[in-house]
Amino acid sequence: xxxxxxxxxxxxPSSLKVVPGTERAQAAYPYYTQFEAADDxxxxxxxxxxxxxxxxxxxxVTAEAAYCALGASNTRVHCLPTTxxxxxxxxxxxxxxxxxxxxxxxxIARRLEEFKQRAFYYYANWERLYxxxxxxMMVLITSAQELPKPQLPELEPLANVHAGLGVAxxxxxxxxxxxxxEGYFRMWHHHFEFLLLGYGAYLTFFDFCKKAFPEITDQxxxxxxxxxxxxxxxxxxxxxxxxxxxxxxxxDSHFGKQLSAPQVIETLRTCGESGTTWLKELEVSRHPWxxxxxxxxxxxxxxxxxxxxxxxxxxxxxxxxxxxxxESLHRPVxxxxxxxxxxxxxxxxxxxxxxxxxxxxxxxxxxxxxFPYVEGHKFYCEHWYTNLFFNKIREFGALLAEHxxxxxxxxxFQLTHYELESAIIDLMTAWxxxxxxxxxxxxxxIVVERRAAIREWSQHETPPALGVVPxxxxxxxxVMLWGITRDSLDTWLSSADEANPNExxxxxxxxxxxxxxxxxxxSVEEISRLQKGxxxxxxxxxxxxAPIFGKIAAAVSxxxxxxxxxxxxxxxxxxxxxxxxxxxxxxxxxxxxxxxDGGRGIVTILH
Amino acid sequence: xxxxxxxxIGWFAELSLADRPQVGGKGxxxxxxxxxxxxxxxxxxxxxxxxxQFLVTAESASPLRALVExxxxxxxxxxxxxxxxxxxxxxxxPLPPDIAxxxxxxxxxxxxxxxxxxxxxxxxxxxxxxxxxxxxxxDTYLWVxxxxxxxxxxxxxxxxxxxxxxxxxxxxxxxxxxDVAMAVVVQTMVDARTAGVMFTRSxxxxxxxxxxxxxxxxxxxxxxxxxxxxxxxxxxxxxxEISVREISDKHISHAPLVTGGIQTLAVPDAxxxxxxxxxxxxQALRTIGRKVERHYGRPQDIEWAVDxxxxxxxxxxxxxxxxxxxxxAAPLSRxxxxxxxxxxxxxxxxR
Numbered sequence: 001x002x003x004x005x006x007x008x009x010x011x012x013p014s015s016l017k018v019v020p021g022t023e024r025a026q027a028a029y030p031y032y033t034q035f036e037a038a039d040d041x042x043x044x045x046x047x048x049x050x051x052x053x054x055x056x057x058x059x060x061v062t063a064e065a066a067y068c069a070l071g072a073s074n075t076r077v078h079c080l081p082t083t084x085x086x087x088x089x090x091x092x093x094x095x096x097x098x099x100x101x102x103x104x105x106x107x108i109a110r111r112l113e114e115f116k117q118r119a120f121y122y123y124a125n126w127e128r129l130y131x132x133x134x135x136x137m138m139v140l141i142t143s144a145q146e147l148p149k150p151q152l153p154e155l156e157p158l159a160n161v162h163a164g165l166g167v168a169x170x171x172x173x174x175x176x177x178x179x180x181x182e183g184y185f186r187m188w189h190h191h192f193e194f195l196l197l198g199y200g201a202y203l204t205f206f207d208f209c210k211k212a213f214p215e216i217t218d219q220x221x222x223x224x225x226x227x228x229x230x231x232x233x234x235x236x237x238x239x240x241x242x243x244x245x246x247x248x249x250x251x252d253s254h255f256g257k258q259l260s261a262p263q264v265i266e267t268l269r270t271c272g273e274s275g276t277t278w279l280k281e282l283e284v285s286r287h288p289w290x291x292x293x294x295x296x297x298x299x300x301x302x303x304x305x306x307x308x309x310x311x312x313x314x315x316x317x318x319x320x321x322x323x324x325x326x327e328s329l330h331r332p333v334x335x336x337x338x339x340x341x342x343x344x345x346x347x348x349x350x351x352x353x354x355x356x357x358x359x360x361x362x363x364x365x366x367x368x369x370x371f372p373y374v375e376g377h378k379f380y381c382e383h384w385y386t387n388l389f390f391n392k393i394r395e396f397g398a399l400l401a402e403h404x405x406x407x408x409x410x411x412x413f414q415l416t417h418y419e420l421e422s423a424i425i426d427l428m429t430a431w432x433x434x435x436x437x438x439x440x441x442x443x444x445x446i447v448v449e450r451r452a453a454i455r456e457w458s459q460h461e462t463p464p465a466l467g468v469v470p471x472x473x474x475x476x477x478x479v480m481l482w483g484i485t486r487d488s489l490d491t492w493l494s495s496a497d498e499a500n501p502n503e504x505x506x507x508x509x510x511x512x513x514x515x516x517x518x519x520x521x522x523s524v525e526e527i528s529r530l531q532k533g534x535x536x537x538x539x540x541x542x543x544x545x546a547p548i549f550g551k552i553a554a555a556v557s558x559x560x561x562x563x564x565x566x567x568x569x570x571x572x573x574x575x576x577x578x579x580x581x582x583x584x585x586x587x588x589x590x591x592x593x594x595x596x597d598g599g600r601g602i603v604t605i606l607h
Numbered sequence: 608x609x610x611x612x613x614x615x616i617g618w619f620a621e622l623s624l625a626d627r628p629q630v631g632g633k634g635x636x637x638x639x640x641x642x643x644x645x646x647x648x649x650x651x652x653x654x655x656x657x658x659x660q661f662l663v664t665a666e667s668a669s670p671l672r673a674l675v676e677x678x679x680x681x682x683x684x685x686x687x688x689x690x691x692x693x694x695x696x697x698x699x700x701p702l703p704p705d706i707a708x709x710x711x712x713x714x715x716x717x718x719x720x721x722x723x724x725x726x727x728x729x730x731x732x733x734x735x736x737x738x739x740x741x742x743x744x745x746d747t748y749l750w751v752x753x754x755x756x757x758x759x760x761x762x763x764x765x766x767x768x769x770x771x772x773x774x775x776x777x778x779x780x781x782x783x784x785x786d787v788a789m790a791v792v793v794q795t796m797v798d799a800r801t802a803g804v805m806f807t808r809s810x811x812x813x814x815x816x817x818x819x820x821x822x823x824x825x826x827x828x829x830x831x832x833x834x835x836x837x838x839x840x841x842x843x844x845x846x847x848e849i850s851v852r853e854i855s856d857k858h859i860s861h862a863p864l865v866t867g868g869i870q871t872l873a874v875p876d877a878x879x880x881x882x883x884x885x886x887x888x889x890q891a892l893r894t895i896g897r898k899v900e901r902h903y904g905r906p907q908d909i910e911w912a913v914d915x916x917x918x919x920x921x922x923x924x925x926x927x928x929x930x931x932x933x934x935x936a937a938p939l940s941r942x943x944x945x946x947x948x949x950x951x952x953x954x955x956x957x958r
Contacts (some may be wrong), residue, residue, distance in 0.1 A: 082955030116953065120947040203953045211939050214812035220846050294782065346845040350815045355938035362946040476953055511848050599850055 001126050002513075010465040010493070014038045019460055023448075025453030025567070026056045026091065028416055033064075033090040044096040045465040045489075049482055049559035050298050051540030053522065054093025055459035057450060058393065058413040058420065059522035060296045061184065062386075063088050063095050069188035073196060074477060078122070079114035080196065081203050083475045093457040094464060098476035101309050109224040116510075130194065134284030137190055137380045144388040146182050150176050150399050170428035173399075177424050180392045181417060187389075190380040196477060198370040203476075204265055205363040207477050212351060212360075216452040217508055217599070219571060225367045226571075227338045230375035233572065235292045235305065238285035239312055240329035243319030245281045248439050252320045261481075288384060294527075296540060297382025300394075301415045304387040314528070318550055337367065393581045396424065403427055404440035407449045414450040461586055482512070482559075492582045504581045504588070506556070509567035511599030515555040515606065520590040535596055537588050549573040554596035556584045556603050614711040615657040619650055628818050629654045631730025631790035633924070640922055643902040646799050647922050649726070650793040651713045655732060657706045658765055658789045659854030667698055672784040675769065680778035690771045697766040702758060710761060710793070717795060724863060726752045728761035728792040729767050746770070749828065750796055757793060764791045783834040797921050798863060801883040802827030802912035803837055805892060806843065806928060812920075813931035815906060817850070818842050819895050822883050824858030824874055827923065829909055834871070835859050838883050842893050849889065854882045854932060888913065891920055907933060 013035040018026045026034075051063065071085020084100035102108055122129060137370040151175050160169075202225055209221045246252040253275050254267045270276035293301025305312045323329060344364060350359050397412030397434055405423055406412070415423060423439050430437035432484060469489050478484055491505060516535040521527060530536060536555045537604050549555070549569065554576040570577035576598030578584075584603060588594060622630050622638025629636065634652035641647060651827045665671055665769045671693060678686050702710075705814040717725070726923030727746040746767035748760040761896065768789045777787060821830055822836040835858065841851035856879050864870045884892070892911060897921065899907050913920050942947055 081951075081955055112951075116947075119950070119954075120945065123947040123950070124945075197950075200953045204950045208940060208949075208953055213814050213816040215809050215850065217842060217843070217848055217850055220843060220848065313899045343845065352815075353938040355941035358942035359938075359940035359949070363949050366946050366949065403730070421948060426868060431911075436916040508850075536867055573759045599848060600852075 006414075008469055010043075010469065011463050012090075013044060013089070013096070013466045014092055016463070016466060019453075019456055022453035022456055025057075025093075025450045028450065029060060030064075030092045030416065030418070030421070033088060035061070035089050035091055035096075038096075039466065042098050043465065043470050044098045045482075045484060046462055047088075047095045047097045047482070048464070049093040049540055052294060052558065053299065054092070055095065055298075055414045056093075056300065056454060056455045057416045059298065059300055060090060060095075061181075061417045063090075065185045065188045066191070067097070068185060070196075070477070071190040071191045072132055072189065072407060073414065074500050076528050077193075078119045078197065078475065079111045080119075081108045081112040081115050085284065086477065093454055094460060094462045097479050101475050117482070119197050119200075121203065122194065123366065123370075126194075126373075130373055133193060134380075135397045137385070140183060140187060141380070141388065144180070144385060144392070146393060147176050147179060149171070149395050149415075152399065152403075152427070165259065167171060168432070170431045173396075173424050173428055174421075176392070177396060180389060181421075182387075183248040184389045187381055191377060193434050195371045195377065198374040199481065201363075201370040201478065203366040203479075208360065208363050209347070213281065213347065213543055216347075217511075219508060219510060220343070220568070222567065223571065224340065224347070226332075226370055228333055228340065230372065231379040232375055232569070233331065234379070235453045237291045237331065238289045239315055240319055242278070242281060242285055243316055243323050244329060245278055246320055247323045249278050249280050251275055252324065255313075255317050255320055257317050258259065259316075259420070261313040264313060265309075272567075291384040291387055292379065293383055293387055297378070297386040300390045300410075304383070307391070309428045309584060311527075315548065315550070318582070322550075369568055392421070396420065399437065400424075400427065402435055403430075405437070405443050409443070411443075411447045414447045425500075439598070450537060455474070457564075464582055465489060476553045488582070503558075504578075504603040504605075506578040506581035506584070506603065507567070508599055508601035508603045509577035510570040511581045512554070512574070513597045513599070515593060515594065515595045516553045516589045518556075518590060518592045518597065520585050520588065535594055537584050539585055549575045554598065555579075556581060556588070556596060558582060558584050558593075608777050612712060615654055615706055615709040617652045617654055619652070622652065628732055628788075628791065629656065631655065631732050631788075631792075632732035633728055634790050634792050635730075635793070636925055637792065639902065640899065640925060643898060645898055645922050646919060647724075648795040648797050650717060650792060652730060653706075653710060653761055653791040653793065655790045656786035656836055657709075657761075657864060658791075660703055660706065660761075661697075661700070661765065664703060671696070675774055675777075676784050678778055679773060683775075686769055686774055686778075690769050693769040695768040697769070698759075700762070702762065704826075707758060710758060711754060712791065714757055717793065722796075724752050724796040724867070725757060726792070726794045726796050727751050727757055727764060728794065729764040730790040730792050731768060731773075732788045732790070732827070737780065742856045748935075749826075750863045750867050750869060752865075756867065761791045761793075765789050796863065797912045797923070798915045798919075799826050799890075799912035800824070800915040802858045802910070802923075803883075805896050805911055807896045807909070807911040808906040808908070808928060808931060809841065810930070816844050816895060818844050820884070820889060820892060821862045822911075823857045823860065824883050825862050825872070825876065827912055828868060828869060829859060829861040831910065834861075840884070840889055842889060844891075844893065844897060847893060849888055851884065852882070856880055857883065860928075874897060883906065884913070887918065895920060895922060904928065 003171050013214035015036065016035070037450050055063070067086050067088050068258060074080045077086040082102050084102060087098050087100065090240045101112060123593060143451045152169055152173070156168050191556045205225060206221050209216050246255060251268060251271065254271065254275070255264055265279065268279050290305035290312065293304045319467055348357055348360055392413060394409055400412060400423055401407065401409045405427070412420060419586045423443065426437050471486070514535065519530050519534045521529065521538045527548060530552055531555050532551050536548070536552045536556070539558045550573070552575070555570055556577070557579045558581055559579070569579065578596055578597050578598055579600050580601060588603070590607060595604040595606055617634065617638070618639045621638045622635055623642060624635040624639050624883070626638065627635040630652040637647055637650070662671065664871070674689055678689060680686065714725070724741065726747065726749050732770050743773065746764055751757050751760050762773050770788065794929065801822050801824055804822065804827070806819045809817050818840065818841070820840045823830050823835045824839040829836045836855040838855055838857070839851065839853040840849055842849050857874050858879060859871050860874050861869050862872050895911070896907070897910060899909060907925045908928045909925045910923040911920060912923055
């Protein structure tokens with residue numbers, strides 16, 4: 001799709017057409033997510049941070065459940081004074097979102113009083129509520145783990161009959177499915193219980209620092225706030241631990257870049273006691289820390305390390321080499337903490353008044369208080385719980401495939417969650433009646449058609465935004481979560497028609513200047529194309545990519561702010577990175593030589 | 608050094624800002640820096656006592672200070688005439704023998720190891736006061752090659768106290784002439800590979816957490832005089848993070864002439880767009896800047912140079928920053944009764 005010819009205006013939603021031949025696939029998305037005429041009056045932007053690739057019909061539940069919960073928290077739970085929730089629309093598999101600002105001063109004032117009674121209570125009781133949050137999440141995770149595998153025996157087991165259960169196995173399918181879906185929607189409510197408040201407290205400190213020190217870099221503020229022992233570092237730390245174990249146990253020679261994970265495991269299983277000891281250590285790390293997926297939790301095919309060990313095993317040989325070269329691979333936690341403390345004190349000393357120092361102390365204290373949640377929640381929500389959710393759906397896929405609804409279990413993700421329920425009820429009905437389900441005659445061509453549509457959609461660029469650019473972006477949720485400001489919109493607009501065609505601007509995530517070969521990686525499957533010294537150019541990175549950070553020279557992403565996980569992890573590994581370039585993956589061509597200036601947030605295409 | 612030498616001469620290491628009435632602003636400042644362990648080119652100050660004694664001799668011939676005090680600063684023709692007369696008188700008058708002897712001994716001591724050129728700089732007692740941008744109104748002579756020249760230039764510096772600009776400035780600000788005296792700094796010249804200036808806060812935003820460094824090839828006069836567009840860096844004072852790097856096309860450089868003075872050279876093409884400082888040097892400069900700023904307890908405006916032969920970074924001059932320091936008073940925020948109230952800045956609803 002072309003960028004608009006007129007400057008300062010993105011295409012209207014009504015001008016954005018469904019790619020010819022994919023109309024039926026587009027129609028599968030619920031009616032309330034289709035653009036309508038009135039949407040031309042509003043401003044929308046493509047949420048490529050969370051949904052960088054066209055979404056399959058089932059995966060759209062990740063948008064629906066998330067916006068349901070985000071909106072409830074903003075609009076009705078904490079009552080943010082100036083904003084309600086976020087609407088979403090789907091076209092060509094892309095998710096566009098638009099905020100709902102509150103502009104009436106009287107309404108803002110009313111909501112402000114509510115906000116103080118609600119949000120301030122959370123800030124004042126943060127530790128207790130966060131402890132409670134973790135308990136709630138563990139209950140949710142445990143109940144998801146305990147949901148049985150959906151099965152249909154030919155006859156109801158005798159034991160069930162004698163126990164007088166009174167409900168048959170087909171009913172249990174619906175029960176499991178609805179509980180699975182309910183749990184997923186519930187998880188998103190937990191996810192947003194603290195998130196906006198956490199980001200808000202962090203940004204309060206950020207905002208103050210930018211006023212007190214107009215030229216301070218985003219990453220310096222981030223370093224003052226960032227936690228040292230956050231959950232997001234743990235999966236990678238476990239890999240380092242396993243690399244040390246392998247060397248200590250003398251089994252390191254069994255790992256190699258050419259060997260697959262099953263090959264290595266088989267060798268270790270049969271090579272004697274040291275091998276089995278290492279495999280036991282692997283199990284310790286896997287539960288729970290390998291419950292991290294290789295994406296951001298929004299795509300069914302971003303599998304968890306636990307489900308596909310190739311990602312963690314791909315980085316073990318490098319870590320083993322480093323251990324053998326004498327590196328401990330331990331994170332110097334005490335040193336990092338001392339450095340953070342010193343940084344905060346040094347900046348404090350530069351403030352010129354006692355009033356400023358007092359305010360600074362309050363703001364950094366609040367930021368440190370909320371930040372463990374901001375950094376930690378993703379592991380529990382987008383990773384651990386989401387993996388359980390998609391795997392349960394996968395079990396339904398296997399059951400339906402077994403009954404001929406479609407060839408492969410994975411095809412289940414081509415159905416919306418409504419359609420999946422109807423397919424389950426179809427199977428339940430057929431099982432109860434002793435007749436054949438209708439699904440096998442219905443779903444196979446639809447699955448083929450939708451897979452083709454996604455392939456087609458992924459070949460088309462989609463505009464970064466739609467509609468009239470507002471004068472100001474004053475929706476704190478959008479600024480916080482997506483880092484989108486009026487400035488960034490202007491950059492998106494201007495990058496199409498003016499400026500240096502060889503220069504891209506983004507957020508400075510981690511300093512350092514590096515030149516190298518660009519590798520455009522649009523999906524996780526392509527990660528293996530990265531050679532040592534390459535520069536990763538991707539739509540969005542996330543913490544599970546950390547192991548490859550040792551291999552690449554720099555990272556560039558389309559989306560992300562200075563506090564995005566890509567930025568946090570890049571800083572942790574000292575990897576020069578520019579995030580939030582808007583369109584790096586389309587402007588940079590694979591194999592081009594580029595220069596990344598991570599301190600200035602500039603990427604230059606050299607040739 | 609004889610007792611009479613100590614009356615006229617002060618070596619940097621012996622001086623501090625408290626000696627400003629005797630050694631002027633520049634001299635006192637250099638003494639302070641040496642005491643704080645910051646490397647500056649070595650040198651000494653010809654104290655105001657020498658100037659005063661010289662002036663007594665001159666005044667005995669005909670009045671001098673009284674002529675200045677009678678001037679109307681807005682009467683430029685008259686100021687110009689008096690200035691010209693006074694400068695000519697001072698430059699022509701012989702140095703009293705004891706002063707000439709003291710300077711000669713000190714010059715030879717400074718120059719014992721090599722035949723390096725010296726700078727002869729005015730160091731007025733009103734100069735470099737934090738509240739008066741008086742700097743630059745008196746003369747500085749660079750690349751002075753011999754004792755004879757140095758002795759001449761000392762008198763020229765004294766004479767520059769009676770330049771049109773200096774007189775006008777003093778008359779406008781109502782300084783009593785009796786309170787104004789001139790010391791002279793005699794300091795080894797640095798044959799600079801690279802030189803420039805450094806502000807220990809942002810000149811653009813006043814941000815105290817960054818330092819702005821500008822530098823170019825050769826002597827710093829090309830940068831200070833605005834004859835070349837320097838390379839420019841912004842460095843985090845605390846983090847050392849280099850957030851701005853502007854490497855410019857440095858077409859000319861200043862270099863010392865064997866015959867004395869400065870020549871302008873074309874920078875070879877291959878060097879024009881090469882950064883004149885590497886990152887290690889920038890970090891070393893940052894450390895110096897922090898030290899100087901801590902020493903004075905306020906942001907500084909610094910001139911520096913990298914010695915072509917030793918590679919060491921020397922501080923040529925440091926003055927308090929004057930533009931932003933007047934704007935620091937108002938606090939941005941203050942403690943809130945409930946710390947949560949701070950978040951309303953972000954969530955809206957105007958606190």
